[in-house]
Amino acid sequence: MGTIGKALDLHILKRVFVYARPYRKIFWFTVLLTLVLASLAPLRPWLTQLTLDNHVVHNDHQGLIRMSLFLFAVLVLQSIIQFYHHLLTNRLGQDVVRDLRVALYGHMLSFPLRYFDRTPIGTLVTREVSDMETVADIFAEGLIIIIGDIIQLGVIIGVMFYTDWRLALVSLSTIPLLVGATNIFKNRIKVTFNEVRNQVARLNSFVQEHLTGMRIVQLFNREETEMKNFEKINRLHRKANVRSVWYYSIFFPVVEILMAVSIGLLVWWGARGVISDTVTFGHVVAFIMYINLLFRPIRELADKFNTLQMGMVGGERIFKVLDEPAAPASPGGKDASNILGDIEFRNVWFAYNDEDWVLRDVSFRISSGSTVALVGSTGAGKTTIINLISRFYEIQRGAILIDGVDIRAYDLSSLRRRTGLVLQDVFLFSDTVAANVTLNDPGIPMEKVQDAARRIGADRFINALPGGFGFDVRERGALLSTGQRQLISFMRVYVFDPRILILDEATSSIDSESEELIINATRVVTRDRTSIVIAHRLATVQGADRI
Numbered sequence: 375m376g377t378i379g380k381a382l383d384l385h386i387l388k389r390v391f392v393y394a395r396p397y398r399k400i401f402w403f404t405v406l407l408t409l410v411l412a413s414l415a416p417l418r419p420w421l422t423q424l425t426l427d428n429h430v431v432h433n434d435h436q437g438l439i440r441m442s443l444f445l446f447a448v449l450v451l452q453s454i455i456q457f458y459h460h461l462l463t464n465r466l467g468q469d470v471v472r473d474l475r476v477a478l479y480g481h482m483l484s485f486p487l488r489y490f491d492r493t494p495i496g497t498l499v500t501r502e503v504s505d506m507e508t509v510a511d512i513f514a515e516g517l518i519i520i521i522g523d524i525i526q527l528g529v530i531i532g533v534m535f536y537t538d539w540r541l542a543l544v545s546l547s548t549i550p551l552l553v554g555a556t557n558i559f560k561n562r563i564k565v566t567f568n569e570v571r572n573q574v575a576r577l578n579s580f581v582q583e584h585l586t587g588m589r590i591v592q593l594f595n596r597e598e599t600e601m602k603n604f605e606k607i608n609r610l611h612r613k614a615n616v617r618s619v620w621y622y623s624i625f626f627p628v629v630e631i632l633m634a635v636s637i638g639l640l641v642w643w644g645a646r647g648v649i650s651d652t653v654t655f656g657h658v659v660a661f662i663m664y665i666n667l668l669f670r671p672i673r674e675l676a677d678k679f680n681t682l683q684m685g686m687v688g689g690e691r692i693f694k695v696l697d698e699p700a701a702p703a704s705p706g707g708k709d710a711s712n713i714l715g716d717i718e719f720r721n722v723w724f725a726y727n728d729e730d731w732v733l734r735d736v737s738f739r740i741s742s743g744s745t746v747a748l749v750g751s752t753g754a755g756k757t758t759i760i761n762l763i764s765r766f767y768e769i770q771r772g773a774i775l776i777d778g779v780d781i782r783a784y785d786l787s788s789l790r791r792r793t794g795l796v797l798q799d800v801f802l803f804s805d806t807v808a809a810n811v812t813l814n815d816p817g818i819p820m821e822k823v824q825d826a827a828r829r830i831g832a833d834r835f836i837n838a839l840p841g842g843f844g845f846d847v848r849e850r851g852a853l854l855s856t857g858q859r860q861l862i863s864f865m866r867v868y869v870f871d872p873r874i875l876i877l878d879e880a881t882s883s884i885d886s887e888s889e890e891l892i893i894n895a896t897r898v899v900t901r902d903r904t905s906i907v908i909a910h911r912l913a914t915v916q917g918a919d920r921i
Contacts, residue, residue, distance in 0.1 A: 386689045390512060393470045393477075400466050407459040408522035414452050415526045416533040419663035421445050423537075426656035463518055467510035475506050478692055484700035487766040488726070496579025501695050504574055508681075508688030516682035523671035523678070534664050541653065541661050544643045545668075548632045552672055555632070559625040563680050566618040571687060573611040580607050626673065633669040637662055701765070707785035710792050714742040715873045715904030716777050717763065723771035724762060732758045735772070740920075742777075745905040747918035756908045760876040763906070764793050776874075794872030794899075800859040802851030807836055808843040810851070811865045818869050826868040830895045832861040857891065864895040875905045 394401055421441060429437035479502060534542040584591060584600055591600055640661050647653025717740040724733040732755045740746045748756045761767050762774060765781060774781045781789060802810045811826065812818040823843065827833040835858055839845040851859045867875060877896060896907070907918055 383686050383690065386686050386693065387512075387517070389693055390470070390474075390509060390685075390689050393473050394466065394513070396473070397466055397469050400462055400469075404459060404462045404466060404518055405521075407455055407462070408518055409525065411452065411455055411459060412522050412525035412529055414448065414455070415667055416530050416664065417448055418445060418452075419660040419667070420533065420537075421448065422663060423654075423656035423660035426659055427654045431655070464510075464514040467513035470513060471506050471510040474509060474692065475502060478502060478506075478696060481696055481698075481700065485698060486701040486768070487761070489698060491726070494579040494583065496577075496582040497575050498695070499582060500575040500578045501692055504578075505571070505688035505691050508571075508684045509692065510685075511681050512685035512689070515678055516685050520675065520678050520682060523675055526671055527668060530664055530667050534661065537660070538653065538657055541640065541644060541647075541657060545636055545640050545661055545665050547639060548636045549668075549672075552629065552632050552669070555625065555628050556672065556675065559621060560679055562621050563618055563677075564683055566614060566621060567680055567684050568687060569614040570611075570618060571684070573607070573614045576607055577611050580604060622677075629669060629673040633665060636665050636669070640665065701786065707788070708779060708783050710776070710784045710788040713777050713792055713873050715792075716740070716742040717874070717904060717906075718775040718778075719759070719772070720775060721772040722762070722769050722774060724758060724767065724769045726767070733762075733769075737772075740904060740906065742904050743902060744919040745900050745907060747907045747909065747921040749909065749921060757878060760795065760878055760906060760908065763874065763876065764790060764795060791870075792873040794867040794870060794875045796860070796863045796867055796875075796877045796899075798878055800851065800856075800863045802847050802854070802859055802862065804846070804849045806841075806844050806846055807839070807862060810847060810862055811869060813866070822869050823865070826865040829898050830861055830864045830868060831891045832858070832865055832895075835861070860892055861895060864892070864899055867899050873903055875900060875903050877905065877907045877909070 421444060425438060425441040425445070428434070429441055482498065482502075531542070531546070534545065580603070584604070591597060641658065644653050644658035644661065648655055648658065719736050719738050722733050722736045723731060725731045736755075736759075748759065750756055758767075762769060763781070765786060768782075776784070776789075805814075808820065808823055811823050820843070824833070827836055827843075836842055836845075845853075847854055847859075847862075851862070854862070877900075899905075900907070
């Protein structure tokens with residue numbers, strides 16, 4: 375990986391352009407349009423010079439009309455080409471970003487939970503949304519436009535020297551100062567842009583985390599404290615943006631002053647030439663137009679260069695996420711569709727961080743079809759055991775076997791299809807009840823969902839909801855009670871029919887009425903499958919075969 379802040383990281387650029395390969399026809403067509411626009415740039419000043427020197431000076435009205443129509447035709451042609459150039463470069467950028475965003479999201483779906491434990495969600499949101507837009511700018515406002523501007527500068531300077539080398543030298547006398555100012559601006563704004571992106575990531579992370587935890591913030595009267603923290607982060611974000619605006623506020627007036635000086639020197643030298651009859655009036659007017667055509671891309675070049683640079687930074691951050699190893703999927707591994715559910719922990723050692731062991735040399739066996747309850751103090755490792763069975767984390771030593779086969783030998787997606795999990799904190803998506811049960815799996819018919827509701831005992835409250843199974847539960851199931859969310863999670867397990875079922879503190883946060891429904895649901899879903907129940911209440915675990 376290149377370093378953040380590097381002007382043009384060819385490795386990053388090459389990886390970005392991999393995603394442009396399906397659109398190579400659009401890319402090369404935009405390159406062609408860029409070359410045509412660069413070649414047409416000096417045409418209007420040159421035609422203006424011919425019009426003044428060959429027709430206006432000699433009172434040739436017919437020639438003036440012909441040249442005016444020709445100039446108008448050139449202007450229309452440039453406008454049409456400019457329209458398609460702008461349209462296609464932006465479309466190319468959006469096509470590339472669409473594919474890259476899909477690739478990034480698909481890759482994040484395969485990450486082990488350990489990655490999400492150490493990475494703020496707001497940072498990943500920034501990578502998926504904001505940083506992606508900077509990559510689009512590589513095509514829309516970056517590389518292709520910069521190449522076009524450089525070619526245009528070369529063509530214009532060549533035409534200027536071909537027309538009159540003395541006027542060209544006078545016109546270009548301030549260019550070294552402009553190049554120096556541009557280089558200083560580029561270096562300053564580069565640092566500022568990097569700081570802006572860092573502050574955006576911090577702001578996203580803070581807002582996402584505190585909106586998600588708003589209940590805790592309000593419960594412990596932390597509103598004022600968290601508001602001060604937000605104001606501090608927001609102030610740093612504003613400061614970074616104001617600093618970038620400040621640099622722009624200095625740079626653009628400097629460019630305008632240098633351009634005015636160039637035009638002033640040109641007019642002074644050109645007027646002397648016109649008086650001495652060594653320079654034509656058309657030459658002076660054309661060179662004024664050349665200066666405007668020169669300074670505009672030079673003035674914007676630093677900005678576009680930094681746009682390209684920010685695209686490099688955004689691309690580097692995105693590829694850093696893409697380069698994170700996915701969870702071991704055991705491709706081509708053993709199919710787990712027909713497992714019986716016999717589970718064995720054999721001398722298992724596991725730590726979340728280095729060697730801060732949560733499980734030390736743990737061994738036990740759960741026979742297929744039996745229900746085993748795990749009871750212990752907080753931090754004893756109960757939840758860790760179920761995380762390891764689902765392969766959310768990988769053990770450091772020992773082995774976990776299902777039906778006598780190491781779980782690492784099974785295909786991961788196949789194994790998880792045969793493993794059901796009901797957590798204490800049920801997560802529901804902002805969707806309908808039916809969609810949260812089936813997780814939008816088209817292979818699960820509505821009749822099966824309704825049957826699951828009757829067997830679990832959730833049909834009464836679901837039918838009472840506006841729209842029944844079509845009721846939108848909103849984000850995280852905010853419109854449902856804890857017990858109702860828990861029953862929906864039992865329905866979800868029932869319709870997916872796993873061979874191994876894990877219940878983690880399913881009755882810990884519900885009232886006595888809901889507890890009866892949950893206990894009944896537990897009996898239904900644990901029947902004829904291997905079940906592991908984690909609970910503190912005796913009523914929940916008293917039906918287990920082993921505790």
